[in-house]
Every structure is written in structure tokens, then in C-alpha cells.
Amino acid sequence: MAVWQLPFDQVRAELAVVLSIPEGAAEQLIVHASSLVRLLPKTLGAMEGGELGWEFAVVIAEETELLRSIGVADTSVESFEHTLLGKAEGSTLRGFKDKARRLRERLYPETIPERTLRAYSDRRVQVSRASDGMSWxxxxxxxxxxxxxxxxxxxxxxxxxxxxxxxxxxxxxxxxxxxxxxxxxxxxxxxxxxxxxxxxxxxxxxxxxxxxxxxxxxxxxxxxxxxxxxxxxxxxx
Incomplete structure (x- = not known):
């Protein structure tokens, strides 16, 4: 059976094992990669050309996915993607995230409640093991x-x-x-x-x-x- 024919849960689990990451992180990796290949050809091309790093591409994937989730037209999403690619040049990752968020909120303020709801659904408690008998x-x-x-x-x-x-x-x-x-x-x-x-x-x-x-x-x-x-x-x- 080809990889693309496997159940999503199995692919996610195998990817998590291969990369030694949690399954949740593996799922996000699959989602972002799928968005880049299927929906963001300009961003993917910039990555292939060495003009854009993975973390920057993830920011673009997340911001454009949010626009699609509220029904923004594909042409508008493509224009937004093009604008973000321009803003990525010469920016730090932190600075680029802020620029992308501010641009989205200014052009599409209706995304703000949706973003807040998504963040709220992600609430959690986590434990990180530290050394010397301590943890976070x-x-x-x-x-x-x-x-x-x-x-x-x-x-x-x-x-x-x-x-x-x-x-x-x-x-x-x-x-x-x-x-x-x-x-x-x-x-x-x-x-x-x-x-x-x-x-x-x-x-x-x-x-x-x-x-x-x-x-x-x-x-x-x-x-x-x-x-x-x-x-x-x-x-x-």
C-alpha cells in the first residue's frame, strides 16, 4: 500500500516515530506541508529557491488558512500570500509574525474572534522534565x-x-x-x-x-x- 493510501492516523503516528516528535506536532507538520503543496505554490516556490525558511512558510500557511476558514475568496487569499512574501524579506521570524498578524487583522478584522476561539480551544497543561530532580x-x-x-x-x-x-x-x-x-x-x-x-x-x-x-x-x-x-x-x- 502506498503511503498516500494509509489512514491519516497511521501516517501521523509513523511520522512522529521517525522524527521523534509528539503526534500533535506531526499532525501540524502534515497539515502545513499539505497547504504548501496544494494551496500556496508561491510560498513553496520561495522555499525551494532558498528565499524563505520553513518557519516563515508556516506563518503564511496558518494566516492564509484562517482566511479560508471564514470564506475569503481564493483570489484575495492569493493576494494576501503575495503581500506576506514581500514582508518576509529582511524580517526576523518574530517580526514577521507580528507583521502578518497586524496585516490580517487590519484587512480582515472578522478573523480576530475566530483566532481567539481557536486559541481558547488549545488551552492545556504541560509538563517539561528538567534536570536535578526538577520539572516545569x-x-x-x-x-x-x-x-x-x-x-x-x-x-x-x-x-x-x-x-x-x-x-x-x-x-x-x-x-x-x-x-x-x-x-x-x-x-x-x-x-x-x-x-x-x-x-x-x-x-x-x-x-x-x-x-x-x-x-x-x-x-x-x-x-x-x-x-x-x-x-x-x-x-x-
């Missing part, structure tokens, strides 16, 4: 969500800083995020508010524990209720 955890989500998560982690980390705490704000922020994701308490992770001398039982216990106030069950309560209490205390501090 990446969360790709809508900007307001990410900003809110960052602000909450920073707020709590800042509340725990003081002469008793040797960790930096950056380290505390990471520990706070891990605490909430694992549904643990701040006390379990040794995250405490600086002790005060006012004896304010609503804000601190004698040990200066974050999130453990007088209205929390004396038995310790759940991590969820303790952390919710901490949020309230941080915001009214």
Missing part, C-alpha cells in the same frame, strides 16, 4: 485567568514574607501554587504569616500560621476551607 509545569489558558492566578499566588507569597522567612518571593510563589494544586494547607508547606505582637486572633494564631483563623474548625478543617479562609484574610489584611 506550564498552564496555557485565557489571559485573564492566568493573570488572576499569578496575582493570587503573589498576594499570598507576599503576605508570608518577613524576617522569619528565608525564601524569596519567587520561591514562595511557586510553593503557594503547588500548595493549592495539591489541595494542601499552608501549614503543611511551612508558609506562615510573620508573627505579630497585637494578639489579633482573627489574623494570626500564636504561631503565625497563614489561613488558620478563629472561625476555622479547631480540628484543622479541610485544606480547601483553610485556603479559602486565607484568601479572605489576605484581602482584608
Amino acid at each position: 509545569l506550564s498552564l496555557y489558558a485565557p489571559a485573564p485567568t492566568i493573570e488572576a492566578v499569578w496575582d493570587q499566588c503573589t498576594l499570598i507569597a507576599a503576605a508570608a514574607q518577613g524576617p522569619h522567612e528565608g525564601r524569596t518571593l519567587t520561591q514562595l510563589r511557586a510553593d503557594v501554587a503547588a500548595t493549592f494544586l495539591l489541595n494542601q494547607t499552608m501549614d503543611e508547606n511551612h508558609i506562615y504569616r510573620p508573627p505579630t505582637t497585637s494578639g489579633n486572633a482573627d489574623m494570626n494564631t500564636g504561631s503565625g500560621e497563614i489561613g488558620v483563623g478563629s472561625d476555622v474548625d479547631s480540628g484543622g478543617g479541610s485544606a480547601d476551607s483553610t485556603n479559602r479562609q486565607h484568601f479572605r484574610q489576605c484581602l482584608t489584611r
